[in-house]
Amino acid sequence: MDIAGTIGRRGFLKAGGGFAALGLAGCAGSRLGFGAGGSMAGFRVAPMERIRVGIVGCGSRGGGGVSRFCKFPCVEVTALCDIKEEPLAKCQKRLADASRPKAKEFLGPEAYRALCDSGLCDVVYNTTPIDLHRPVSVCAMNAGLHVLVEVELTDSIEGNWELVETAERTRRHCMMLENCCYGEDELLMFNLARAGKLGDVMHGEAGYIHDCRRMMFPKEIGGEEPWRTMFISSKTKTGNDYPTHGLGPLAQAMNVNRGDRFDFVVSVTSRSVGYSEYAKGKFGPDSVYGRRAYMAGDMNTSIIQTVKGNTIMLQFCESTPRPYTRMNLLQGTKGIIRTFPLRIAWAENPVDEARNFFSKERLESVKAKYGSKLWARYGKDAKGHGHGGMDFMMDLRWIWCLHEGLPLDIDVYDGAAWSSLAELTAQSVNKRGQPVDIPDFTRGGWKTANPLDVIDFDASSLGIASKS
Ligand SMILES: NC(=O)c1ccc[n+]([C@@H]2O[C@H](COP(=O)([O-])OP(=O)(O)OC[C@H]3O[C@@H](n4cnc5c(N)ncnc54)[C@H](O)[C@@H]3O)[C@@H](O)[C@H]2O)c1
Numbered sequence: 001m002d003i004a005g006t007i008g009r010r011g012f013l014k015a016g017g018g019f020a021a022l023g024l025a026g027c028a029g030s031r032l033g034f035g036a037g038g039s040m041a042g043f044r045v046a047p048m049e050r051i052r053v054g055i056v057g058c059g060s061r062g063g064g065g066v067s068r069f070c071k072f073p074c075v076e077v078t079a080l081c082d083i084k085e086e087p088l089a090k091c092q093k094r095l096a097d098a099s100r101p102k103a104k105e106f107l108g109p110e111a112y113r114a115l116c117d118s119g120l121c122d123v124v125y126n127t128t129p130i131d132l133h134r135p136v137s138v139c140a141m142n143a144g145l146h147v148l149v150e151v152e153l154t155d156s157i158e159g160n161w162e163l164v165e166t167a168e169r170t171r172r173h174c175m176m177l178e179n180c181c182y183g184e185d186e187l188l189m190f191n192l193a194r195a196g197k198l199g200d201v202m203h204g205e206a207g208y209i210h211d212c213r214r215m216m217f218p219k220e221i222g223g224e225e226p227w228r229t230m231f232i233s234s235k236t237k238t239g240n241d242y243p244t245h246g247l248g249p250l251a252q253a254m255n256v257n258r259g260d261r262f263d264f265v266v267s268v269t270s271r272s273v274g275y276s277e278y279a280k281g282k283f284g285p286d287s288v289y290g291r292r293a294y295m296a297g298d299m300n301t302s303i304i305q306t307v308k309g310n311t312i313m314l315q316f317c318e319s320t321p322r323p324y325t326r327m328n329l330l331q332g333t334k335g336i337i338r339t340f341p342l343r344i345a346w347a348e349n350p351v352d353e354a355r356n357f358f359s360k361e362r363l364e365s366v367k368a369k370y371g372s373k374l375w376a377r378y379g380k381d382a383k384g385h386g387h388g389g390m391d392f393m394m395d396l397r398w399i400w401c402l403h404e405g406l407p408l409d410i411d412v413y414d415g416a417a418w419s420s421l422a423e424l425t426a427q428s429v430n431k432r433g434q435p436v437d438i439p440d441f442t443r444g445g446w447k448t449a450n451p452l453d454v455i456d457f458d459a460s461s462l463g464i465a466s467k468s
Helices: 018-025 061-068 085-097 110-117 131-144 157-170 185-193 229-233 242-255 274-284 360-370 373-382 389-406 412-430
Strands: 051-056 075-082 103-106 123-126 146-149 174-176 201-209 263-269 302-306 312-319 327-332 335-338 343-348
Touching: 051 110, 051 389, 061 075, 061 085, 061 360, 061 389, 075 085, 075 110, 085 103, 085 242, 103 110, 110 123, 110 131, 123 131, 123 174, 131 157, 157 174, 157 412, 185 242, 185 327, 185 335, 185 360, 185 373, 201 242, 201 343, 242 312, 242 412, 263 412, 312 412, 343 360, 373 389
Parallel strands: 051 075, 051 123, 075 103, 123 146, 146 174, 201 312
Antiparallel strands: 201 327, 263 302, 302 312, 327 335, 335 343
């Protein structure tokens, strides 16, 4: 699956020794040059019967990962790394509660390097704050490990290029774990697009609209500043800082990087009122947060156009009182699906109208016919795990792909393209909404990469008893 000969973005020299040499170099090893190994489209490795995972960043996501992975007999959490002892202890307890062996601990800000070089892991789950996604992931791949990175892959264009080129050079998977790609409604949306029920799809809408105000001011209430606060406490950040939850499922359904690609984005942001009013009301106008000027703006709205002329409208807001939504809308020549809540309408023929969304009964019959087979089989196993079961489905899928030696659904190009919108929307906002080009991280590979298939597999060989 390894397409040789792709030249790196900067035209760097071929690395020569390839992965064999890198295996010796390990995490601390010297950089051999970018992009030496060719395209990662369709990249797969030999089936892995046993998957040894090291978790770097044992906080909320990392701790949840420990419990989730313990459901899969072929996955062993062998190493844990954090800068604090408490999260390590919590993860060890989760392992003990699941009757799993203790993992080796790595403590300290650079201890992830020793974890990567320890020989204890095949895969690193990188659940550090976003500014560490890049160095930890590069280190893991340089040590010969596959890396699964929490969203977003990294927050700069330069960083996304480095991850692309490191994956190509080291021939290691670098998958951004976008759990929303495995939501029940998102997979139904994907399946309907593949079945042609929406016709020729030309437009999508999505977002991340989540009232996070109560999580944003921890110092004022006696806690530490978490990763979320970096965005609003920055004096320069603007745009859509968390683009991938909404964008990922649309990009997959619309074949981005697999027959089409993002071309450019325009982005505007409303003035910033939400955080300020909240902080003044909660902590007083003279508090640190009450006096702060918030650069981020409340509602960011971006429009992406693809080279084939399709459009995606993407929104981002964490600072206003409003029910959670990722919106999810896909429109084609025959019909529409939108979620939060799920609604579908289509005409059998593009010349006909679809004036009303389907009745409850018809919606149920559409779900029964086109809904995700994965959710039908494992939905009961998934419920109760993170994010309404999406986390379980996502794990089930990447574990299955590694176990069977299949390509992963979200390759390094997808992670980079989706994540690049964080910086690019900010660039456009700062230029009064002017169009900003989106890099082609595939360097032309999007023209020949195969579209994703509908996900349908029976994972009984993994030993998870289906309760469905
Ligand atoms: N997919 C999702 O739905 C989702 C939800 C929440 C968070 N996230 C992502 O997950 C990541 C982590 O978020 P979280 O909520 O778990 O944050 P968290 O603060 O709970 O956990 C981060 C952990 O990383 C540790 N850490 C910091 N520096 C480190 C270093 N140098 N080496 C090792 N560990 C270090 C911290 O001590 C902490 O325990 C973020 O990138 C975030 O964007 C994704």
